[in-house]
Amino acid sequence: MLYHLFQYLQDVSDFSGAGLFQYISFRAGMAIITSLIISMVFGGKLINLLQKKQVGESIRDLGLDGQIEKAGTPTMGGLIILAAILIPTLLFAKLDNIYTITMVIATVWLGVIGFIDDYIKVFKNNKKGLAGKFKIVGQVGVGIIVGSLLYFSDEVVVQQKVEINTTAVDSINPIQNNSFEWVESKSTKTTIPFFKNNEFDYSWFGLGEYTWIAFILIVIIIVVNVSNGANLTDGIDGLATGTSAIIGTTLAIFAYLSGNVIFADYLNIMYIPNSGELVVFIGAFIGACIGFLWYNSYPAKVFMGDTGSLALGGIIATFAIAIRKELLIPVICGIFLIENLSVMIQVGYFKYTKRKSGEGKRVFLMAPLHHHYQKKGMHESKIVARFWIVGILLAVLSIVTLKLR
Secondary structure (H helix, E strand, O other), X not given: OHHHHHHHXXXXXXXXOHHHHHOHHHHHHHHHHHHHHHHHHHHHHHHHHHHHOOOEOOOOOOOOOOOHHHOOOEOOOHHHHHHHHHHHHHHHOOOOOHHHHHHHHHHHHHHXXXXXXXXXXXXXXXXXXXXXXXXXXHHHHHHHHHHHHHHHOOOOOEEEEEEEEEEEEOOOOEEXXXXXXXXXXXXXXXXOOOOOOOEEEHHHHOOHHHHHHXXXXXXXXXXXXXXHHHHHHOOOOOHHHHHHHHHHHHHHHHHHHHOOHHHHHHHOOOEOOOHHHHHHHHHHHHHHHHHHHHHHOOOOOOOOHHHHHHHHHHHHHHHHHHOOOHHHHHHHOHHHHHHHHHHHHHHHHHHHHHHHHOOOOOOOOOOOXXXXXXXXXXXXXXXXXXXXXXXXXXXXXXXXXXXXX
């Protein structure tokens, strides 16, 4: 809103300072600061309100150190994260930008699903919360919307550098000149890491005019898995929040480079017009995660609940798809992937051994993986710190793929 207001003031009256809002870096910085203020200042007031309403987490005894002491800690703190993301985005982003619209829809949609789940758990005293099938339907729904917007919108395009050969003739010899121009196209290409050409085209599936089906199906799979991965990671204080902040910073770098024609040219990557606006949104996302850590780091004063965790994963997935880095998600979101795989391996191996020998065996002491280390006696703050370090290493590796091909 402020962007459009100051743009209007500059157009009609040359308002002093209004030109600052033309710069993405300025608006992204303001979004970070605003989201930090919202999450740190107003977050405390929301926590007090949740305590008065007795919106506390009921803890199932899993035999983990320090677990019982967390009983009664306010949950639904994801409302703080959602407010700290959406308010700065509405204030500082271009609201008519297709990428901004897509991110806001995904954030609100998944936030509502998570809120309903937490509401049923807390106020209806149903520990199971929202039935799994309804969660999946909601996640599939947002996948269809995001996929459709990004595939069919005429504003979602890429520009690639194309060589033009021209021949100049002087009085003696013809001279061959090689020049380049940026050609805009409605492309189904995305970035694939570690390969020489660094690009994958969804038309490879051979569906012709129905390529959109393959694209939307992949979007759904990515959104569901990353969203659930973030949900599983949210098991100890600060783990999901800090990991999401690291991932968000990585995606912010990618978005800025892909949305800037100079850097895109220098790095020989796809230039995605108007995608630079996503830096404002992801700035609010990073600020919200860091600000929430003020209360969510050990010992946590509030839990984000599914209101926050489902939204965080969905935002990360949608953002990566929007900047055509979805095939890099296994690296960027390596922590989420490991947590997901640990649960799948644990359940799969238990069922397999039970069917074979009549007694189920486990690979890990407990799944997800962070609980395995808790069972081994490692303090949760140390587990979180080490997971963050791994997350940073994966973030650096992801950025290196810009030139590693």
